[in-house]
Amino acid sequence: MKRTIAALLCGAALALPAIPPPAGAASTALAPLSIRGADVSSLPKSEAFGGRWLDAGGTRRDALAILRDSGVNTIRLKVWVNPADGYNNKSRVLAMARRVKALGMGLLVDFHYSDNWADPGKQYKPAAWTSYNFTRLRQAVYDHTYDVLNGLRSQGTAADMVQVGNEISSGMLWEDGRSSNWGNLSQLLISGTSAVRTVFPSAKIILHLPDGGDNALYRWWFDNARSRGVPFDIIGFSYYPVWHGTLAAFRSNINDITARYGKPALVVETAYPFTAGNDDFLANVVGGSEPYAGYPATSAGQTNMLRAVKDVVAAVPNGRGLGVVWWEPTWTAVRGSGWDPTDPNSGNAWENQALFDFNDRALPALAELGR
Template sequence: MKRVILAALLLLLTALAAPAQAQAGPGRLPIRGADVSSLAKSEALGGVYRDAAGRRGDALRILSRSGLNFIRLKVWVNPADGYNTKARVLAMAKRVKALGMGLLIDFHYSDTWADPGKQTKPAAWASLPFAQLTQALYDHTYDVLRALRDQGTTADMVQVGNEINGGLLWPDGSNADWANTAALLNAGYDAVKAVSGSTRVVLHLANGGDNGLYRWWFDNAQAHGIRYDVIGLSYYSYWHGMLDAFQANINDVATRYGKPVVVVETAYPFTTADDDGWANIITAAEPYPGYRATPQGQSAMLARVADIVRAVPNGLGLGLFTWEATWTGVKGNGWDPADPSSGNGWENQALFGYDDRALPAMAVLGRL
């Protein structure tokens, strides 16, 4: 009789558990991240951050408690405002690692923004012959990463260059000459691995929905022996093509090259309003069809991008970073490091609202 009762109880428990198991979604993404490169300057200029309940606190801790587990920080060589330097990154890395979060270091190899439209050499490297330029890239990469390691905050991932569609350190490293591009990128790879063999090297392109670009670029990388561990993409739905094109591309590059993929930059606006008197970059009420510029629209777009990454074949989708999650409308924390009067055209895409509170998208991202 005891066996019959036990068997019946087991069947009942199985039946009760079945609906919950059927409704359970796939596991959380390994990387649920945010780029917070502007945070140190924001804090210095009086930036305030609050959790969803309105309690003032450390922005990194608020992100962590919401479920985010990775932080991305950019590094410039000698910027005019003294931020995003080795010293600033070291200080922020201590805070990141103290919270148990992963760390992605993004080398721009410039004194200012590097992206598909500009890859300007640092002033100190401007006239170096190519061999010395390659050595300067190695030395800078090694120096920053070794300092991180020596203070107990080893980088988990490193971008050798930022949005390098056309190469880096123009004109020398333009991919008009793939041999030069390869020499520079492999110097960066070697520097990363010399500091920590377990740190993964990311090569990062923009235009995440452009499969032709990615095949052309990574086919050439393969032909020229460029070494890397992870493919990084920027995908902004209002610039980089429809979601299905992005999905087709990220699936293709992961399987074609057999590498993990990570969206190192994505974002979406939560409002069309302005908070700092400087025109926002994205102002449309519905920047992408079906996703309005509202807190709900922001949450839905980030969730959709995450779902696409999660569905990459063979478990090769690592996750995503929302770009400049803490870049709120703080006076003086503008886009141009050489111009304190410049404003911020991105505050309507942060993860903190104009009341300084964490937006719903933060919690959504943390659960993905």
């Protein structure tokens, strides 16, 4: 996610000026997207602490089954190395992958190369890797990537797509892999992508940046990656309308970048609030006055914003807009399933951007995601 977790820790609500929606923003999507995804990395922990999810008709069911029956066809799961709470590690990801594949959905594996959140504001090494020299660090990236993916292969739950790094505009595995040192960063990325190719030769490799409306960032970053021989199949975007510029800027960027590199694009993270309200003790990362990006914080506003994002992706020339993944649609306010893996009492600052309301019922935007 784009916002650093420090923002969640301080519990500060974010209020931004409204940006008028573009003409036709609420129109029907141009064509069905091939990838209609959801990142549900928090789901096992929420389930363990008593979370519940109701379909649109009010029936309590397995959250993954609700997503699948709503048209979601791809699940994204993050991987941490040795998280304090024991979630989002190899064993948990393998268990979730079995559930995903049993429901006939595709699997996108998102390597953070950290014990905690990795995003533009922090890309910290796992504790076990902090003393490694650079040669050993490169090997650790390969070994960790290989180990998790080989576990998936061994149990017959192949990864269809793999992200080598999460929102890595500022690099990964600081300080060695900062983007100010592209020589090092490229070697770390090549180590990870080599492991992907070894285990799953047909899996699509994604390189993922935040700030989906920032064309200069994407050109600078991918020019460097390409010139240093970093392989990739898909360009991954985060596009949160509250933070990442207008829909027009996003449209211009995704059209330019897919043409410039001849690669398809996937929005691997997006979300928008359905309410300005709060359902637990921690202030939401998007809160305060609204509308935030030209759409009200209502169920209809959330649905219309998602439809507008889908329209942008569907209209990418030459069919290079693959789809959209909603970030954490099932992360409702379940006490114990907070944002901080080191603090069991931490809260959730995201529940107003889930696709289930404060009564745990599926919102209309979930049907929009799957259509």
